[in-house]
Amino acid sequence: ELKVEQNPLFLSMQEGKNYTIYCNYSTTSDRLYWYRQDPGKSLESLFVLLSNGAVKQEGRLMASLDTKARLSTLHITAAVHDLSATYFCAVCHSGAGSYQLTFGKGTKLSVIP
Amino acid sequence: KAGVTQTPRYLIKTRGQQVTLSCSPISGHRSVSWYQQTPGQGLQFLFEYFSETQRNKGNFPGRFSGRQFSNSRSEMNVSTLELGDSALYLCASSLEQGGQPQHFGDGTRLSIL
Numbered sequence: 086e087l088k089v090e091q092n093p094l095f096l097s098m099q100e101g102k103n104y105t106i107y108c109n110y111s112t113t114s115d116r117l118y119w120y121r122q123d124p125g126k127s128l129e130s131l132f133v134l135l136s137n138g139a140v141k142q143e144g145r146l147m148a149s150l151d152t153k154a155r156l157s158t159l160h161i162t163a164a165v166h167d168l169s170a171t172y173f174c175a176v177c178h179s180g181a182g183s184y185q186l187t188f189g190k191g192t193k194l195s196v197i198p
Numbered sequence: 199k200a201g202v203t204q205t206p207r208y209l210i211k212t213r214g215q216q217v218t219l220s221c222s223p224i225s226g227h228r229s230v231s232w233y234q235q236t237p238g239q240g241l242q243f244l245f246e247y248f249s250e251t252q253r254n255k256g257n258f259p260g261r262f263s264g265r266q267f268s269n270s271r272s273e274m275n276v277s278t279l280e281l282g283d284s285a286l287y288l289c290a291s292s293l294e295q296g297g298q299p300q301h302f303g304d305g306t307r308l309s310i311l
Contacts, residue, residue, distance in 0.1 A: 118299055127288065130299035173241065185254050186231070186300065188241035 087112050089176050091189035099197050101163050106192045108157040108174035117157050118175045118186070119148050128173065132159075164196045200225065202303035204289050210309045216277040219306045223270050223291030230272040231300060232264060235286040244287075247272055248294075276308075284310045 088111040098104050108117070116135045120128040132141040134150035134157060141148050145168065147160045157174055171193045175186040203222040211217050223230050232244040243256040247266035264274040270291070276283055286307050290300035 120302075127304045128290075128302040130301065133299050175241075185243050185246060185256070186233075187243065188233075190240045 087114075087176060087178055087187045089174060089187050089189040091174055091192050093192060094190055095193050095195075097195045097197060098161075098164050100165055103163065104161050106159040106161070106172055106174075106194075108159070108176075108189055110155050110157075110176045110187075112178070113152070113155075114176045114178055116177045117150055118177065119157070119159055120173045120175060122171045122173065122191070131172075159192075161194070164194075166196045166198060169194055169196045202289055202291050202301055204287075204303035204306050206306060207304065208307050208309075210311060211279050212311050213279055213281060215279050216275065217279060217308060218273055218275045219287055219289075219308075221272045221274075221289030221291075221303060223272070223289075224301055227291035227293055227301070228270050229292045229294060229300075230266055230270060231290045231292075232272070232274050233288045233290065234258075235288055235305070236284075241288070244274065279310050281310050284308060 090109045092107050118133055119131040121131050122128050132148040137152040139150045145162045150157045171191045173188050173191045175188045177186055202224055205220045229248045231246040233241050234244055235241045244258055244262060245252055245264050246254045250266045261277045266272045286305045288302050288305045290302045292300045
């Protein structure tokens with residue numbers, strides 16, 4: 086059974102600071118996704134990471150994937166209040182005609198002015 | 199281009215009743231997945247449909263069922279509702295099975311009294 090662990094689960098950080106969210110998973114996978122969820126809202130796709138060493142950046146967020154270590158990171162640079170949300174990583178495993186995402190528990194990020 | 203549409207947005211039911219939730223995927227998307235989100239368990243995969251066939255099912259009891267129509271619209275049904283079924287039910291669609299990021303709808307919030 087695929088397990089996905091995120092840490093930390095809660096993160097309070099000051100504006101302007103940097104921090105990294107970690108996502109570990111237990112078995113090999115085709116691809117890894119990062120999503121953002123605002124309170125009362127749905128999930129918004131942030132990044133798709135398809136191969137070992139993949140790095141994607143969008144604004145103050147950068148995601149990377151190390152398939153050998155089964156680890157993905159989401160790095161936040163110079164945080165701003167608008168980044169406050171819950172961030173989920175999700176690991177895809179497909180095969181035999183099926184396709185399933187297993188999500189981490191999420192990291193609730195609060196950026197304090 | 200319209201996003202994933204879920205109806206209804208909110209639903210209140212009592213124990214023992216049954217409920218049907220609806221999901222219209224993004225036009226052209228053939229894969230539809232359903233997830234249950236609760237504070238305790240997080241996001242859990244329910245099932246995935248592609249071309250009217252259930253391709254994968256999560257670890258949920260048989261009270262949870264679904265189907266997909268020829269136009270890719272999907273419904274999920276929960277019978278004999280229990281208090282623990284209170285959750286946000288999210289539908290996601292993607293262009294093809296095992297394809298690029300799933301696009302999520304706003305969800306149906308189901309409350310069981």
